[in-house]
Amino acid sequence: MRGIERGLTNCPVCHAIVKVPAAESSQTLYCPRCDSEVYLRKPDSIQKTWAFLLASIVFYVPANLLPMMNVVTFAGTQSDTIMSGVLYFVETGAYLIAFVIFTASIFVPILKIAILIYLLVSVQRRSPLHRARRKKLYVLTEIIGRWSMVDVYVVGTMVALVHFGGLTEITPGMGANFFLLVVIMTMLSAMSFDPKLIWDNHIKESNAQQ
Amino acid sequence: MSAHYHICHACDTLSKISTPGRPGRYKCPNCHAKLYTYKPGMVEKIYAYNLAALFLFIVANYFPFLSFHVAGSSSHANFATSIFYLYEDGQWLMAGGILLTTIVIPLFRILLYCILFGSLYHRYLPHYATQMLKLLEALLPWGMLDVLFLGVLVSIVKLVKMGTIIPGTSLWAFMLMILILAAAQSIFDPHQVWERIGDRKRLMREEHA
Numbered sequence: 548m549r550g551i552e553r554g555l556t557n558c559p560v561c562h563a564i565v566k567v568p569a570a571e572s573s574q575t576l577y578c579p580r581c582d583s584e585v586y587l588r589k590p591d592s593i594q595k596t597w598a599f600l601l602a603s604i605v606f607y608v609p610a611n612l613l614p615m616m617n618v619v620t621f622a623g624t625q626s627d628t629i630m631s632g633v634l635y636f637v638e639t640g641a642y643l644i645a646f647v648i649f650t651a652s653i654f655v656p657i658l659k660i661a662i663l664i665y666l667l668v669s670v671q672r673r674s675p676l677h678r679a680r681r682k683k684l685y686v687l688t689e690i691i692g693r694w695s696m697v698d699v700y701v702v703g704t705m706v707a708l709v710h711f712g713g714l715t716e717i718t719p720g721m722g723a724n725f726f727l728l729v730v731i732m733t734m735l736s737a738m739s740f741d742p743k744l745i746w747d748n749h750i751k752e753s754n755a756q757q
Numbered sequence: 758m759s760a761h762y763h764i765c766h767a768c769d770t771l772s773k774i775s776t777p778g779r780p781g782r783y784k785c786p787n788c789h790a791k792l793y794t795y796k797p798g799m800v801e802k803i804y805a806y807n808l809a810a811l812f813l814f815i816v817a818n819y820f821p822f823l824s825f826h827v828a829g830s831s832s833h834a835n836f837a838t839s840i841f842y843l844y845e846d847g848q849w850l851m852a853g854g855i856l857l858t859t860i861v862i863p864l865f866r867i868l869l870y871c872i873l874f875g876s877l878y879h880r881y882l883p884h885y886a887t888q889m890l891k892l893l894e895a896l897l898p899w900g901m902l903d904v905l906f907l908g909v910l911v912s913i914v915k916l917v918k919m920g921t922i923i924p925g926t927s928l929w930a931f932m933l934m935i936l937i938l939a940a941a942q943s944i945f946d947p948h949q950v951w952e953r954i955g956d957r958k959r960l961m962r963e964e965h966a
Contacts, residue, residue, distance in 0.1 A: 548770070548771045549770055550770075550771050551769055555764060557763070557766065560890075560891055561890070561947070561954075562793070563955065564763075564764055579958070580955045581890075581891065644911075644915070647911065651907075678768075679788060682767050682790070685767070686790070692898070693904055694904055696858065696901050696905075697904055697908045697911065698908075699851060700859075700901075700904060700905045700909065701911045703843060704839055706839055706842045706843060707839035707842055708823055708825040708834050708912065708916060708922075709825065710842060711827070714830065715827070719846055719848045719851060724848060724850045731854075743769040746770075747769075
């Protein structure tokens with residue numbers, strides 16, 4: 548038994564069960580316990596998720612092309628993008644660090660974006676396949692979303708520590724700003740998605756068959 | 758009445774919980790998403806953990822965080838040093854982002870926890886408990902101290918070849934604070950508090966009628 552069939556939903560904030568009037572009225576419903584807005588499905592969930600997702604894809608390009616940080620020494624300035632940072636560690640033989648940085652800064656953001664595209668397309672096509680697995684993927688995106696911020700903090704910490712008054716300095720690059728925006732946009736995108744949508748058509752179809 | 762029924766946030770399955778008062782983790786029968794956790798003694802523990810975290814937060818922000826020595830010259834960083842340098846370099850977006858996610862939001866959440874659960878510990882449900890709980894839940898993903906910790910570790914690994922890194926008092930306090938906050942978050946069960954808020958609201962409504 549699902550909530551939508553009984554006209555019941557839960558408050559997104561306090562989890563109280565709320566009865567939704569049968570007639571699809573345009574009137575907004577509020578939780579009797581905590582006064583938050585209550586709905587059967589998040590309003591405009593798919594549009595909002597797409598919008599934030601597209602923004603994150605757009606920001607992802609300059610985040611990778613522009614330097615994350617600049618190493619300023621008396622010998623000159625050296626700019627590091629995400630990829631050149633990874634390659635530096637591969638060349639020097641520090642494969643473990645290269646792997647960690649590659650996972651956190653390149654693999655995870657692409658994975659998040661790919662999962663969200665897959666979820667959106669499958670929900671829009673009303674796909675009945677792999678529902679449980681798709682829900683797990685959604686939970687995964689929600690959990691790993693914030694960990695991509697690690698890159699921004701690495702730049703921040705390096706800037707704070709390597710600061711030898713003009714001799715040797717690390718300064719932040721524009722790429723880090725865009726990377727921050729990518730992380731924020733993918734987080735907002737994942738928050739806008741309503742996982743209940745994954746399971747929705749399933750019930751309608753099985754009812755129709757009976 | 759509604760306490761014994763739950764709707765899953767992930768798949769919309771309506772499930773009945775026959776033993777709502779028994780301690781444990783309750784999961785959705787369809788998709789196994791977490792419905793809620795019931796642990797007795799939650800209020801006392803969360804109050805205690807967050808008081809400790811508040812103390813450690815002050816220590817972490819006051820004492821030196823890391824020092825870096827290369828060929829005779831050295832630089833020292835506090836917890837917030839990166840924010841100042843980023844701001845000076847004109848990177849206000851990053852400075853603001855780091856300030857919010859590692860100082861403002863975590864501190865605000867710790868204070869909210871202390872006020873709300875401190876009151877509950879003294880058997881008093883604060884007037885603005887609803888708003889406090891809402892803020893605590895909404896800000897949860899945006900407090901990123903644990904992510905910052907990983908960032909600091911990666912930076913240390915990156916820099917360790919170039920010179921000597923000396924950890925300061927603040928780093929130890931910071932590590933302890935993350936452990937304590939994780940422990941507090943793992944037993945946090947807003948469900949019990951919402952129930953009390955709901956009871957109070959019902960009483961107030963009955964008094965009005």
